[in-house]
Amino acid sequence: MLDVMIVDDSAAIRKILRRVLDQTDLVIDKVHEAGDGLEALELLKTNTVQLILCDINMPNMDGIELLQRLKAQEDLRSVPVMMVTTEGSQARVMQALELGAAGYVKKPFTAAQIKEKLTGLV
Amino acid sequence: MTELPVDLLAKSASTGMKEVFSTMLGLEVEPGPPQTQHDRLESFGGIMALVGIGGAWTGAGRLLISPKMACTLAGALLMSTFEGVDEEVLDAIGEIANMVVGGTKTILEEELGPLSLSIPTVIFGKNYSTHSGKVHDWLVLPFHCGGEQIELRFCLMPTHANARAGFQMEAQHI
Numbered sequence: 270m271l272d273v274m275i276v277d278d279s280a281a282i283r284k285i286l287r288r289v290l291d292q293t294d295l296v297i298d299k300v301h302e303a304g305d306g307l308e309a310l311e312l313l314k315t316n317t318v319q320l321i322l323c324d325i326n327m328p329n330m331d332g333i334e335l336l337q338r339l340k341a342q343e344d345l346r347s348v349p350v351m352m353v354t355t356e357g358s359q360a361r362v363m364q365a366l367e368l369g370a371a372g373y374v375k376k377p378f379t380a381a382q383i384k385e386k387l388t389g390l391v
Numbered sequence: 392m393t394e395l396p397v398d399l400l401a402k403s404a405s406t407g408m409k410e411v412f413s414t415m416l417g418l419e420v421e422p423g424p425p426q427t428q429h430d431r432l433e434s435f436g437g438i439m440a441l442v443g444i445g446g447a448w449t450g451a452g453r454l455l456i457s458p459k460m461a462c463t464l465a466g467a468l469l470m471s472t473f474e475g476v477d478e479e480v481l482d483a484i485g486e487i488a489n490m491v492v493g494g495t496k497t498i499l500e501e502e503l504g505p506l507s508l509s510i511p512t513v514i515f516g517k518n519y520s521t522h523s524g525k526v527h528d529w530l531v532l533p534f535h536c537g538g539e540q541i542e543l544r545f546c547l548m549p550t551h552a553n554a555r556a557g558f559q560m561e562a563q564h565i
Contacts, residue, residue, distance in 0.1 A: 355493030
């Protein structure tokens with residue numbers, strides 16, 4: 270059983286990603302939602318997750334900074350982080366992957382693209 | 392490059408729009424003829440989603456739709472039904488605008504250099520006016536979807552550093 274976190278400032282995208290997760294073969298116990306990086310870090314103080322789906326462009330703390338913070342923490346650095354974002358610039362994608370992102374899906378996305386990227390990740 | 396590449400912008404925006412509508416909403420959009428419009432104080436009604444653009448070029452993308460179309464698009468995105476405009480509908484429209492402008496930005500970056508996006512802002516009301524400082528022209532792109540019109544507008548100008556680099560390049564050719 271997995272606990273998953275979705276980090277995106279759009280409630281609509283969080284809802285869509287929840288629906289996509291329901292369609293996968295993953296056995297999910299709980300989905301936590303955060304509207305930005307700061308909220309995600311706060312939730313991670315009291316919750317353990319095995320997978321994070323994360324936007325890049327967000328207020329307060331963006332996905333790149335969240336990724337840096339996660340990789341700097343002993344107990345969180347092994348959690349796979351899949352970036353799901355409108356950010357299509359090669360530089361930003363490379364930055365996320367170099368920081369240790371497990372993968373990258375560009376919005377707009379299909380459910381099949383998300384499922385394919387998640388296969389074998391957890 | 393210091394002149395707005397109108398054809399490139401129109402083509403990129405049309406591609407971005409079609410991609411978002413077909414992939415995320417399961418809807419087809421038909422582009423109409425683009426036109427350039429000088430910035431002026433004009434009244435709007437309905438929903439306007441704004442996404443700022445920064446980097447080598449600066450400006451914004453705007454998506455303008457009716458409340459009825461907003462409910463249709465939010466319903467298609469969230470696989471739900473909306474009878475009226477609420478926070479969930481406005482959030483969905485902001486995200487649709489974000490994806491459309493983001494997709495356009497990604498294509499434009501190949502020619503214009505690195506660009507960045509702001510977080511979307513959505514305005515909903517009757518008879519409101521907008522003014523953009525130092526903006527001269529908007530590229531207006533009409534689209535048709537299910538018998539309704541959707542309007543996408545872009546303004547883009549080179550940033551000071553980009554314009555200076557362009558002038559220096561032009562000077563070297565003299």
